[in-house]
Amino acid sequence: MASIDWDDVRYFLAVGRGGSVRAAAERLGVNHATVLRRIAQMEQRLGVQVFEKRPSGYRLTAAGEEVVEFAEQMEASSHRLEARVFGRDQSARGLLRITVPPFLADLLMPDLADFAQRHPDIEIEILSTGEVANLTNREADVAIRFVVDRKTLPLNLHGLMGPQLAGGVYVSRDLLARWRVGATGPIRPIVINDRGVPDWASAGEIKATGAPFRAPDAEVQLAAVRQGLGMTRLPCFVGDADPMLTRAPGVAPRLNGALWILTQGETRNTKRVRLFIDFVSQRLAGRAPLLMGSSAPDE
Structure with missing residues (x-):
């Protein structure tokens, strides 16, 4: 044979x-x-x-x-x-594969551009997805992920905990203005991956009613809430930074987990991986108020 x-x-x-x-x-x-x-x-x-x-x-x-x-x-x-x-590769050159959730990729892009400028010999590949890349199978070298419970992290991963992350409920400013002057009609829950308006939002002034609007991904979810289709849960760093959106009145954001920078096995010893982890951990720390929902603009 x-x-x-x-x-x-x-x-x-x-x-x-x-x-x-x-x-x-x-x-x-x-x-x-x-x-x-x-x-x-x-x-x-x-x-x-x-x-x-x-x-x-x-x-x-x-x-x-x-x-x-x-x-x-x-x-x-x-x-x-x-x-x-x-x-064992200790050169500051070569390929570095990084996976981040879609919304976070937008937030970190200026920082990633800064890192690329500082290290022109490192080839950077960004995988922006909600899926958890398989670090063991080398689909990515570094993963930045939102983790609710650190006990769920696989034992073979090495993690550095970053800032906590807050989520809130958001509507478009136009929809809120119409609601305040008595507009009728349902304010739909906008759902992505079966996650829409959380139960703890029921104490707010606006109630989600009617059939849900199901979004296939984060981009469609954001477009739907901007269009005034209804209300949905978003990371505070997304909702607070969008001029078309505002927090649903009477619903305070909640902390639920943290961002983690994850690597696997010997990968963390590579110079370009260590350079990136040191760099991005400092940048995330500097964005902690935004990530934790404590830097929302005044209404």
Whole structure:
């Protein structure tokens, strides 16, 4: 039997996890034909069929199920090797991958630009997503994440706690003005990921009524509340900084968790990672009043 190519294993795992060649191609940044060729190459070397194509997608065969365990062991070994070698890199150059939530990416962009100017030899890649990047699999080198309970952090991650983060309930200034002069009609709860107006907002002067408006992401959520569709929960640093929005009257913001700067394993020892963590932790500390909702403009 010919030796197995690690690159073929990556494609095999991507199809198995995504359930389709298309999903694997998008994840790996290649075309459909490349994925098919890699899978066929692996099956030829193993002498077995690892996937069965069905109308619902690609399903592992019995042989493919056996291959998964060994493929994941190869993947884990590869990631450990990469992390160890990466951790010994003490040069202030090379790629630095950072993941931040969408709203926070906007807030930190001036700081990220400043860091890039100070360190022109560091190639910066920003992954702005609400998903938690897999640091163990080296999808990112540093993750800045909102964490409600530090006990939920995986034990293999190293974390530096930043400022606490406050959330509040916001409406558009135009909607509030109409409501104050007696406008009728529902003020919808704007919901994202099943999170909309919290229960503790019920003590406020305005009540969310009517069918919810479901936003698929943070950008649509913000656009909807600006448009006056209703009220929603936002981080205070987003709502307070937006001139079109205001806090819902009678609803005080609440602290609920903190920002954490996370790394994994040997990665934290790399010079460019240490430079970034030192830099961004100071910048976040300087923005603590805004993040904690204590610097709202006067009405």
